[in-house]
Structure formats: structure tokens, C-alpha cells
Amino acid sequence: MLIKRTFNILCNKCKSRYSVPRLMLASTHLDDELPKAIKSGQFFKCTCPKCGQIDRFSYPLLYLDTRYNALIQVLPDKVDATKDVFFDIMHSLEKECSSFKYVRLVQNYLELAEKITAFEQHRDDRIIELCKIYYRIVLKEKQPSFNTRHVYYYVTDKGQEAFSFSDDNGNVQRYLLNVDDYMGCYYYALDLDRRFSNEIKIDYEFANIYFSNFVDSLETDINYKQEAKMKVALDLFGPSKHSDELIDAGEQYNKAYSYMRDNQSLLIPHVFCAKCGAEIDENDRFCFNCGHPQHSM
Structure with missing residues (x-):
């Protein structure tokens, strides 16, 4: 059953009032031209019978898009008794809502048009x-x-x-x-x-490619990071062939870093967030800590 409501509209030009009937539910199953009418604003258009002024207004509308299995409810902030109608509709569709891939709530017809555009x-x-x-x-x-x-x-x-x-x-x-x-x-x-x-x-098998037996630890403190770097250095270059002793750890790390720098698949350069100073990957679009964008347009 399609529910129809009549809305009292105030003309922005001549300030006269007139009534506009509107359906509370619209579906692409019934009208395949519906998305186009919504995106153009034609669906929400109303014309003042006195002065001919064309306005568009948002009202509580339940939109069903069978192309993308989406249910979108338009519910403006400033609505009165029509809220009760909305809740009645949603209550009647409570079981059906679980079968939709997308269930969204928007505040006006522009936001509805955005959702449709995104899906398309x-x-x-x-x-x-x-x-x-x-x-x-x-x-x-x-x-x-x-x-x-x-x-x-x-x-x-x-x-x-x-x-x-x-x-x-x-x-x-x-x-x-x-x-x-x-x-x-x-x-x-x-x-x-x-x-x-x-x-x-955690994919331990993948992590084991680079960190050998060191992947069992989940600590992220400075000592862990330094120890991990040393482990990588030893895995890459091993003990000195000219001595039973290991090459100085600092020298090992420098060699390892130089090697990984030339092989970018092993090393992602780090930079610091300009806003909060957190250390992040150079290719990150946003800072994981504060969300600040790291790349200008």
C-alpha cells in the first residue's frame, strides 16, 4: 500500500501557501526513471500556483533502489507528525530491512542524490x-x-x-x-x-619471510624495533666469514638499511605527520594517529 501525504508549502517569493501531495515511498521497481528525476531535482520540485515560483523541498521519503538492493530513508530534521508515519513504515519493513545490502538514512534530497550517484x-x-x-x-x-x-x-x-x-x-x-x-x-x-x-x-607465515623467528612478539616499543632491525641485519648478512665473531651490530644495521633502501619491496620509507608528529609510512594518505592528510593535491 502506497502512503500519500499532503504538505503545506510556503512560497519563497510571494509568501503564499499551497498544498502539495507526495508519496511517502518510491521504488525503481515501479519507475526506472526515478533515479534520474531525483538527481535532477525534478522529483522534489513544486510550483506555486499563484506566482509560478519553482521550489524544491525535502520530506520524509522511503526510497527503494532494486538495482543495488538499497533502502534509503529521507528524514529532514524539521518534520512534525510525519515522523510517526516514517516509524510506522520502518516497523512494517523491519524484517525486510535485513535483506537489503545497503540501508541508509539521509536528511535531504541532495544527500539522497549523492547516494544514488555513488551506487551508480x-x-x-x-x-x-x-x-x-x-x-x-x-x-x-x-x-x-x-x-x-x-x-x-x-x-x-x-x-x-x-x-x-x-x-x-x-x-x-x-x-x-x-x-x-x-x-x-x-x-x-x-x-x-x-x-x-x-x-x-596476523599472517605469521608472510611475516616470517622477513623476520624469521622474531614474529611471535607483538610488542611495538623502541627496544623491540631496534632488536628487530638487528635481526634483519643478521639474517641478511650473517656472521663474518673472516672471523668467528659477528661484525659490529651498528655496521651490520647500516649495511642492512642500505640493502633494503635499494630494494623497496623490503623497506617502506617513513616520514613524520606534519600535525601530530607520528611516524608513518611515506605512501600513507592519512596519518593513522590524527587523520591528517599527508599528501596535497
Whole structure:
């Protein structure tokens, strides 16, 4: 059963009020042109019968996208009794929700359009949100006076994914989505997931390739790191062939470091985060400690 509600709209131009009927549920199964209408804003358009002013407004809408097995609820902050309708719908679909691959809650039709765009571009919409944060920080570093008010993810007329940043004064800055930046955010998210997961699995067999019998220890203090470096040095160069004694450990380490520096598969250079000073891999897109982006655009 499709639930229809009537909304009282205040015209932004002539300030007159008029009523607009709207369906509370929309599905691509019933209308394959629905995603296009939502992304263009046509679906949420209303026209004042008195002055002809065209406005768009967000209202509680349950959107079902059968193409991607997604359920998205639009629930604006400022809604009244329509919240009860929303909870009634969600309660009736409680069992069905578990069968959806994606279940999302957004606040307006622009956020709904973003989710649809992300699915159509075969992007993880959660990573897109991380990309927003990343580009917002980069923009702030390049233009400190630009105070971002809204960020919008979309696809240009040329088919390029982009982010639009706007401030309270109507100024707009745009960034095209860089694949490397997207993947950087993706691996950052994976790294966070690993760090805070209670089910961390360690591949001892792989680790044993470089650290021999030293992989049983999980300590990360300075003494452990230094001892591990010495172990690598000994594994690479072994005892001196001219003496029964080992070559000085410091000299061994210097040789080992030089060797690994020339073989990048064995060594990833480290740098220090410009914000918190944490030691991180040179190729990391974000600092694992504070989240600060490490590469400018």
C-alpha cells in the first residue's frame, strides 16, 4: 500500500501557501526513471500556483533502489507528525530491512542524490564521505579564508566525479575526484577497521619471510624495533666469514638499511605527520594517529 501525504508549502517569493501531495515511498521497481528525476531535482520540485515560483523541498521519503538492493530513508530534521508515519513504515519493513545490502538514512534530497550517484559509479558511499573530509581539509589548507558550508558529490556533464564546496557568501570551489585519493581514503578506512577490530588476524607465515623467528612478539616499543632491525641485519648478512665473531651490530644495521633502501619491496620509507608528529609510512594518505592528510593535491 502506497502512503500519500499532503504538505503545506510556503512560497519563497510571494509568501503564499499551497498544498502539495507526495508519496511517502518510491521504488525503481515501479519507475526506472526515478533515479534520474531525483538527481535532477525534478522529483522534489513544486510550483506555486499563484506566482509560478519553482521550489524544491525535502520530506520524509522511503526510497527503494532494486538495482543495488538499497533502502534509503529521507528524514529532514524539521518534520512534525510525519515522523510517526516514517516509524510506522520502518516497523512494517523491519524484517525486510535485513535483506537489503545497503540501508541508509539521509536528511535531504541532495544527500539522497549523492547516494544514488555513488551506487551508480560503483563507489562505496562511506568512502565518498571520507573523501569529502579529505578535500575539505586540503581546501582549508590552500584557502584558509574559505569557510565551507556545504559539500556536494556529483557527476559533471563530462562524466567526471566531482565535489562542490560552497560557503555562506555563495562562493564555490570544485575538485575532481582523484582515483588515488579515493583509494587512499579506502585503505585508510581499512586501516582504521583493522586497528579497532577485535578480530585481528596476523599472517605469521608472510611475516616470517622477513623476520624469521622474531614474529611471535607483538610488542611495538623502541627496544623491540631496534632488536628487530638487528635481526634483519643478521639474517641478511650473517656472521663474518673472516672471523668467528659477528661484525659490529651498528655496521651490520647500516649495511642492512642500505640493502633494503635499494630494494623497496623490503623497506617502506617513513616520514613524520606534519600535525601530530607520528611516524608513518611515506605512501600513507592519512596519518593513522590524527587523520591528517599527508599528501596535497
